[in-house]
Amino acid sequence: MTSFYTEEELKAIGFKSLGKNVLISRKTSLYGVSRISIANNVRIDDYCVLSAGASGIEIGNYVHLAIFVSLQGDGKITLEDFSGISSRTAVYSSNDDYFGNYMTNPTVPSEFTNVTSAPVTLQKHALVGSGCVILPGVTLHIGCAVGALSLVNRDCVEFMIYSGNPAKPIKERSRNLLELEKQLKEKIQQK
Numbered sequence: 001m002t003s004f005y006t007e008e009e010l011k012a013i014g015f016k017s018l019g020k021n022v023l024i025s026r027k028t029s030l031y032g033v034s035r036i037s038i039a040n041n042v043r044i045d046d047y048c049v050l051s052a053g054a055s056g057i058e059i060g061n062y063v064h065l066a067i068f069v070s071l072q073g074d075g076k077i078t079l080e081d082f083s084g085i086s087s088r089t090a091v092y093s094s095n096d097d098y099f100g101n102y103m104t105n106p107t108v109p110s111e112f113t114n115v116t117s118a119p120v121t122l123q124k125h126a127l128v129g130s131g132c133v134i135l136p137g138v139t140l141h142i143g144c145a146v147g148a149l150s151l152v153n154r155d156c157v158e159f160m161i162y163s164g165n166p167a168k169p170i171k172e173r174s175r176n177l178l179e180l181e182k183q184l185k186e187k188i189q190q191k
Helices: 007-013 176-190
Strands: 022-024 029-031 036-038 042-044 049-052 057-059 070-073 077-079 090-092 120-122 160-163 168-172
Touching: 007 022, 070 077
Parallel strands: 022 042, 029 049, 036 057, 049 070, 057 077, 070 090, 077 120
Antiparallel strands: 160 168
C-alpha cells in the first residue's frame, strides 16, 4: 500500500470532478467531497484538511498543498493553475463574529451566531509561504507571493511579494514564470 490513494480509490471517494495525475495522501481529511473539484497534476500531502462548505472547493492544474494545509468554510475556495500553499497554512472562507454580540463555534445553533462567508481565490501562480492565515474575501491576484507567517486580510495585487501581520507589499515579483508556463504548455502539446 502506498501513502497516496490509488486512482481507483480516488474515483470511489465521490469528488465533484477529478482530473488525472492526482496524488492525495491517505492521511488527508476530506469533508463535503461532492463539492470538491480537482483538475490535473495536483498533489495534496499528509494531514491536509479540505472541508468544502456550501460553495465548494475548486483546485486547478499543477497545484500543490503541502503538509498540514487547511481549506475550510462556506464561501468558495478557488486555487487556480500553478498556485501553491506551503505547510501549516490555513485558508478560511467563513469567520465567526468575535465582538461579543453573538456566540461562536459550530456547536451553537446558527440563530445565536453571526458567521460570515466570502470567497477566497488564489489566482494563477499565486504562492503562500508556511504558517500563513488567509481570511474570507481575499483574492491573491496572479503571480503574487506571500511570505511565511503572514496574515492576509486584504487582496494582494498581481506579481507583488507580501509579508507580515497584516501582510504588506514588500517588492515586485518576476514575471518570468509566465514564459516558463508557456514553454511547459508547448512541451505538453508536443507529446
